[in-house]
Amino acid sequence: MFTNFLKYKKSSRAEIQENQDFQPFQKENLHPNLHNNMDTIKTVLGNSSDVIFREFQIAGGIQAAVVCTDGLCDPITVSDFVVKSSMHAQDKTLIPNQNNPETIVQTVKEQLVTFWDIRELSDWKQLYLAVLSGDSVLMLDGCDIALAAGTRGGENRSITEPSTQTVIRGPKEGFTESFRTNTSLIRRKIKSPKLWLEEKTIGEVTLTTVGIMYIQGIANESIVQEVRNRLDGILVDGILESGYIEDLIQDGVWTPFPTVFNSERPDVIAAGLLEGRIAILVDGTPFVLLVPVVLTSFLQAAEDYYQRYDFGTLLRILRFCSLFIALLFPSLYVAIASYHQETLPTSLVLNLAAQREGVPFPPILEAFLMEVVFEVLREAGVRMPSTVGNTISIVGALVIGQSAVEAGVISPAMVIVVSFTAITNFVIPSFNFGIALRLLRFVFLVLAGTLGMYGIAVGLLIFVLHLSSLRSFGVPYLKPFSPFIATEQKDALFRFPIWAMNTRPHFASKNLVREAPDQKPQKPPGDRSRDDE
Structure with a gap:
């Protein structure tokens, strides 16, 4: 079934790629001339008033310009760590060979710009994606490579209690519409270096950031690869919410039952990751997807594990x-x-x-x-x-x-x-x-x-x-009832004590053991006060 799905996606991709109007940004290299680059950006973006340009000179009198999007970037960060650091260094730092574009870029990257997140951009698609995502792009005259600084900011909704999955006992924080905030909420729960994050850009027009998060060594690698394949097979003009992704990657098409779990609680997603599942995060929505799932996943609540x-x-x-x-x-x-x-x-x-x-x-x-x-x-x-x-x-x-x-x-x-x-x-x-x-x-x-x-x-x-x-x-979908798995009945219809659930679900993880076998509380010693008397 999935093979036919991929064949359909490949044929659709070929048809869409023939229509150049569907792809707004082509993979072409930047111009060495600074003003040509600025004119191209203004033309492609329609002279949009929220796209800001700032021209100045850096070391050795080289002309430079910073372009960013107002409302998506942090203006204080752009001013202090990108513009000021480059301008104030022009009398202290000289570029040894101003005729070599690679030397200019490396010197600016390593000595002038004091921001920690700097990466090189070589084509227009990367540049537009960076600018429209909130990054600041530094362009240098005579260089066909630009530098992008991670200055994303703007207004975001604060972390509040989830409105759809409330609990009496448990964490009161929920995901927001910010992709980076959501990843940080999960990493606060799981601080292991084995928690890996892969990012993709889906949507030919919206260019939405989609992340795959899993614990390496616990998650089943074949399922992780299946998630990658299904996400890579998506070719649409826009992704506005995680429901788009859910509808495009789910198994059961003609069924009312969901085959992808979603939650706006970081503790629920963290618990799923610890069981070997894979989380799919979508920028712009507080709902994170979790796969694979079974019927019992939709009848379990986070509070089940916080109470007796x-x-x-x-x-x-x-x-x-x-x-x-x-x-x-x-x-x-x-x-x-x-x-x-x-x-x-x-x-x-x-x-x-x-x-x-x-x-x-x-x-x-x-x-x-x-x-x-x-x-x-x-x-x-x-x-x-x-x-x-x-x-x-x-x-x-x-x-x-x-x-x-x-x-x-x-x-x-x-x-x-x-x-x-x-x-x-x-x-x-x-x-x-x-x-x-x-x-x-x-x-x-x-x-x-x-x-x-x-x-x-x-x-x-x-x-x-x-x-x-x-x-x-x-x-x-009916695991562990059909096929029946006796060891997984500890967390299906019944909820056994935490010390008794010492194995992970077989269908999601390749590392089944999650706790030592001697976690059962020991009986306290008897009261010896009477003996002392």
Whole structure:
């Protein structure tokens, strides 16, 4: 499947590369003349007012110019470490051979510019990428090589608590839209020199920085190479969020279930890296991707490992139960109310029949109406301003539900079923996995309304077969349940103590041992005070 995907990408790449307008920056060498370079930059960038040029002279009277983008660079850093250091050194440092461009560049790089991050640029594509990323580019007259200083700055959102994955106990910091801030947050958690970072530029127009982060020696090298291949196969005009990358590299195309995990919590990503997974960071978004993943990854929360193991196990079992309730509860009610009334006690059947007396719709249509109403209220609460969104959603649900019951359109039991189902959907820690359950709930409603319990049984069979066929970068989606791996049950449905989880997941890591075997707390010595007495 992936081979066909690469063939399609190669053919598409060839077609796109024939269109020169799609590629704004060509790989051509710089001009030796300074003013020609400046005129070219102004022409290509359309004389943009936020692109700033500063001309001055350096040692020996050589003409130079610094170009940077206002708002993307730090002006104080540009002034102090690039411009001032070069200008103030002109009477103290002389370039021995001003006719040799290589000597000029090396002298300026090693003796004049006092900035720590300096690299050479030889073509226009590198220059435009540096300028439009916030770096300052120093161009010298008579040299066809420019120097780029890492002066990226500008306004960035401060580190705050994640809004989508909150915890009671645990770190309160979350990723931001700054790529370098996100990498630093992960390195604060993992200070090992084996934590490697590879950067790529994806997007022919946006030129978005995408990073691959993994722990060398723990991550499976074949999976790391697979991530590299899939990212290299992407050829689009723009990447604005990590969802673009997720959609382009995922395994399961025709499935509602996500095969790539995302999180805005550095501790969650760090924990995934320690298990041997690979993190994919995208500049401009606080959501970091994590691969490969399995079904249990979307039912685990960071707080499971910060609380006691027995409480963490209870919460995890509660999430698995909530998964089936959110998926099947309305369809079970519809199947029983329509076809299998004999499965309920007589008193309960009589109560349900009394409630449904006067309701003009069959249970299947009744459930569909209520589900659609709740989906509309949920979406309205998300899109409305935060000051009134929660109020409108809560009041709207109460008013509409109560009015529908009093008008005889909906039975009270159906309101209870749909409301409880909506609540259990929020128990799922992963938002995009909850969306998959919401979609499939409508499918099971149709099966229950047409075939009853037999329809639900057929739907569950197809559901399990579909999950068994899914892969995440070659890893079966239902691991460690199918195929069953006994040693990995310590962190699946149950959460064993930390000292008992001494191995990493087999599917993600080649280094399985992560702690010594004697980490179990020792029993404290007995109380000898009575013996002393």
